[in-house]
Amino acid sequence: MSEEADGSAELLATRRRKLRSLREAGVEPFPHEFDGVEPIAAVRAAHESLRDGEETDVRHRLAGRLAARRGQGKMAFLDLVDRSGRIQLQARVDELGPEGMEQLLGLDLGDLIGVDGAAFRSKRGELTLRVESFTLLAKSLRPPPEKHHGLTDVETRFRRRELDLMANEEARELFIVRARVISAARRFLDAEGFIEVETPVLQPLYGGAAARPFTTHHNALNREFYLRIATELYLKRLIVGGLERVYELGKDFRNEGVDSTHNPEFTMLEFYEAYADYEDIAARCERLVAYVAAEAGYSGEIDLTPPWERETLPQAILDRTGIDIGEHADRDALAGAMAARGLNVPPKDTWPQLVDELLSKHVEPTLSEPTFLMDYPVALSPFAKRHRSNPDLVERFEAYVGGMEIANAFTELNDPDEQRRRFEEQRALAGAGDMEAQPFDEAFLEALEQGMPPTGGIGIGIDRLVMVITGRQSIREVVLFPAMRD
């Protein structure tokens, strides 16, 4: 290979040269296995009490990525990183022999290796493994990120998450926390009598949320499918079927803008419970979040312990703006009241959109402590049951933490005739150009006509919950591969 034009190619060529010479020396650079490895954290735990300078004859087998190298010649130190942590290795020529020493020090940062050796604590107090033997487990053909500053470029961290994970321990820890959140949520619901189900991701008709869908095409059936925007309607059909307590944890897809709280595909947990109402669901929601946070090792400033704050939406708007949405039941009256107080009135907004404007601008930002905002106008909520004491409202809540919505729940509408009327209203909205109106779902109506018990249900945004638990401000930090432009 001739001289390379740029530094990158030169670095790659150097590593490929080493790969070649390893093979020529009879070393397999990509062996098939390395059995019996302990996590680095376990080795650390086993030798916590070692004094500085104290040696042991306890041998360990470790495997991981070579992350740093100090010293040359007859003695050197290297750092090995696995998922659980980092440990120092000591390479000595009197242990490995001149040839072994040269081979070990000839490895590149980023190479994956396995080592056997005895643990000791260095004079400086660092737990160290004295390498007795080592094996190359996989040759790395590209340079790793910088060893001290790590990888900080946000774009590279998201586009090449593998580099973020290998360079930044916080990134590894975050996604381990995320995994704990998800497994704890399953454990919680399993223990309370829920069964996990899987409903279609590819749907002939979408529904269950106000959002525009992605569409795709099935070749053999020669028809369009939608990627689901929610699991709601299928899960309620399972309640009709008698499964009584069901949950689904998986991806929803919404064809809308990307910002710090929205990714086009995101993880939603929905659960539905027969014979429950939205108060029961609120209680279960706050217990679930508190449990999950504890299981994930949450230690943030926001107190997630139940009971959370409860406010009604009309009262919350009244408190923050002085506007009683119940007394301004038509669009122009509400717009007038808002204008009279000097509030922004988007000229094309409908009444529900104005309520949403008041909510998002004047109420949401104040909800930093965990809060259930209860009782929404019926026009905003086509699947929620009418409030038992106020016919203009539905029994619905949204849960807010840190000024961000993390859950949406209601006492489910189970009167098929009223559901039909709600769909007809949605059809009228769609006819008027509302891209997010609910499509008319006859199969769902037939299911309700079969008889659905009184039911409470909820959707919890797992990505946002992970943001709360890990203290991150952007959903892209808690999604492994967030959506990016080409």
Next chain:
RNA sequence: GCCGCCGUAGCUCAGUUGGCAGAGCAGCGGACUUUUAAUCCGAGGGUCGCAGGUUCGAAUCCUGCCGGCGGCACCA
């Protein structure tokens, strides 16, 4: 979609008023037996996001485009 900020070596970052594109780490050659971001010596490594423009001369100024971040709009 609109506005603002940003994009320089594999990585982390400097780069003055428009005047030969730099450092650290990594890599390469060499020295070194206890380091903790090891140290020392030496030689390399660049489409300054891309494309135009202004200028004797552009990383630097202007325009457009691409990408990222933030805000607005949209949106749970």
